[in-house]
Amino acid sequence: MNFLAHIYLSGDNNAIKIGNFIADSIKGKKYQGYPLGIQQGIVLHRQIDSFTDVHPIVKVSKNRLHKRYRHYDGVIIDILYDHYLAKNWASYSDIPLSTYVQNFYTLLKDNYNILPKKIQLMLPIMIKGNWLYSYKTTKGIEKVLQGMNKRTKNISQMHLAIEDLTLHYSDLENDFIEFFEKLRTFCDEKLQAYNHKNSTNHS
Secondary structure, eight states, X not given: OOHHHHHHTTTTOHHHHHHHHHGGGSOGGGGGGSOHHHHHHHHHHHHXXXXXXXXXXXXXXXXXXXXXXXGGHHHHHHHHHHHHHHHTGGGTOSSOHHHHHHHHHXXXXXXXXXXXHHHHHHHHHHHHHTHHHHTTSHHHHHHHXXXXXXXXXXXXXXXXXXXXXXXXXXXXXXXXXXXXXXXHHHHHHHHHHHHHHHHHHHO
């Protein structure tokens, strides 16, 4: 899953949201140097990735793209799934997407000093481009895919995936909706376990 999904799947816990968001920048056991809530967010991010990578529904989505993009199919699906989450946001949250993402940007700014250097450098660009909200439109997704293609020095050809999104739009959306329900259940169970552990530690 990509940025928006990872943040959403963190529930209402701000520390877990931060950890989940920065997790890709934290390697190995370095997460243990962060406060507990952020640690839990980093671990949750890794659990989400593991659950997603092997899930049969996600494999169906990847297979729609694999012939053209090979090992980049998973990266593309992560981005496209964020599009479907943003598009169908009202089905998953009572808070408007525009408000939700602005609240998250504020959270990151308020906790700027704890963010990894890479994220600190990215944050102003992310906010200026309103990345999280931009996932809602195919134009926004096209821009993301173009940026990812540049990062791979045009090897991935990811910018062409906007054509595949158009071609398989309904099928990929159905894949996402079916899978995301299962992923939400998985994450809810993990969050409940964290809440129980945290309340036990405080008692």
